[in-house]
Amino acid sequence: MASVKVKPRRRLSLDNPPNMSRETPLRMLVFGDSSQDQISLTRSVLGQDVFTRDEVNISATKKNSGVVQERNITLVNAPNLQDNDLPDSILHKELRKAVCFSCPGPHAVVFVVDPFHLTSNTMDILKPMVHYFGECVLKHTLIVLYHERGMRTQSIEDEVKKNKSFRALAEKCSQNYLFFNGEVNWTEGNQTQALLTKVEKMVREQGMFSNMEFKDAEKRIQIEERFIKKSKEKEIRETLKALENQHSGEALASEILRYEEKIQLECREKAELVVADKLGFTLRLVDYAVAVGKGAFVGALLGFAVGYEGMAVGAAVGAGLGAALGGAANAVWSYIYKSFTDAH
Template sequence: MAGVKVKLRKRGSFEHEIPNMSSETPLRMLVFGSSSRDQISLTHSVLGPDVFTADEVNISATKKSSGVVQERNITLVNTPNLQDNDLPESVLHKELRKAVCFSSPGPHAVVIVLDPFHLTSDTMNILKPVVHYFGDRVLKHTLIVLYHERDLTTLSIEDEVKKNKSFRELAEKCVQNYLFFNEEKNRTQGSQKQALFAKVEDMVSEHGIFSNPEFKDAEKRIQIEERFLRKSKEKEIREMFKVLENEHSGEALVSEFKKYEEKIQLECREKAELAVADKLGFTVRVVDYAVAVGKGAFVGALLGFAIGPEGMAVGAAIGAALGGVLGGAANAVWSYINNSFADAHKGTA
């Protein structure tokens, strides 16, 4: 194989939180939604209709979809839709581990797809699993996409949506990162996709990609697994090079081998992601909340311990509120309180 060397592309480094977002940088988006239909519709709009088949109407397992859009590599990782599914906790953990691996070394944005015509008082609840599994820091990396197909002006829709209290609260938690996506305009002009990519780039320029210990651990493990898989294919690669060498020469040989090399690299990456997903775990997020809200949460929990688990959860919530007021960590307080009361409810059910 002398004379033909195709270097593997260097994976994202964790040393630089804010990467240079050139047109060659692949965009990774981790997608949640208020319904499977919304998620599938947005994915079709961005990547094309072949991503999901006609009979796929419910997203019950994490799915990674990639394509080249406007000369750019785009990856959407759709998580199971929690509103359409009643998944056991063990299954949900497994699917979210896959989501971490599929979007490693970290998504450029966590996208929440909503129907602007069906915003209810429960809309806020869509953030709970996101914060619970990824920590409250994910909120500044979260983009709300209000997807609609109706032939109405964006301005009239915005006016109505901004009157909705639940949406205003949701937008506040996500530091006002939201975007209206008109499918009809996207079909005729393609401008909506460009607006989506531009918004994500703006968020990355300000905050960098989203990462946490799970993503960093996943990426390290995936790279190790990739090297192992690549090693096991060395004989196959040498044999393929001989075949290509008999059919091509010069630049044509380099080009064909590079295509084959990229195919092998993609296969190894996908297999490595699946292998690591089975082994990855989630860190208990109480640690993140405690750091954000101060010692008040732990003090409250200790005060409530004397009256049992429910009292402990309520005490922790009150303590978190006090700690948050003192520390100014409103988002962390909100997420901690929600989880504390939810845990208390489970404990008494």
């Protein structure tokens, strides 16, 4: 590695920042009542066509980043919950990708809706998200009422507030909602500014959204990052050596910093993809504690220390001790074995 030292940037804690620095990248996890609304909002905020013309339906999680108003912005579009009839296994896989792509946690979960098509089942669209992430995710959810009609926002807002379904939805999300006119935003950009300001306000009040799933994924991603970076050591050494031969002084320091940021981003994105394919054990354990009973579940975890056989024995003993809570040793072993097989 080169001997030139570059002053490291200060790492900011995002768990509950009192004031967000403009250097802090904003991560938003996006859901919607239609794929077109999600695509239109993403395009409007990032100011570029990140979706192809053929992409009219979001059925797979997609991550897009850009610099908007001097801020690094990342929008992670999860599969559209209205346009798709995805099997649970596929939906969970895509939601695991959404977790990895927005680690260590999104600053806001954005739910895009059409203010002119609010229906009684609008709230139902959020149910899979709430089921997967938990009820507390609603405190971090921002409802974005996206449209591109040449109407005064106030007249639209007055009409929307009369809608009983919207009032119930807004109440669930702590009255965090925002009207966004895509047509106006293309010429003025003030709608995006309002969106970023609203997200920053929510972060100051609630912090970013995180749970055990995000924390587990972040740890795995960091470990995977180190493996990937280690595999690139020779390439990195050769590139830094070439930079030393081409530059000196501040120019060298600047080039090294730019290169290190590029490598870090590449390793991070590769690690996210790798972990997204492997993630799922944490969620299964949570579901399983309910499915087979706490006695068997805890017993299996205690037996984990001595390997597969210990887990089976631990599950059997735990199931016996916690019979009142339910649980079957055979089910424990079958489930855990499948989980570890998938993980490997």
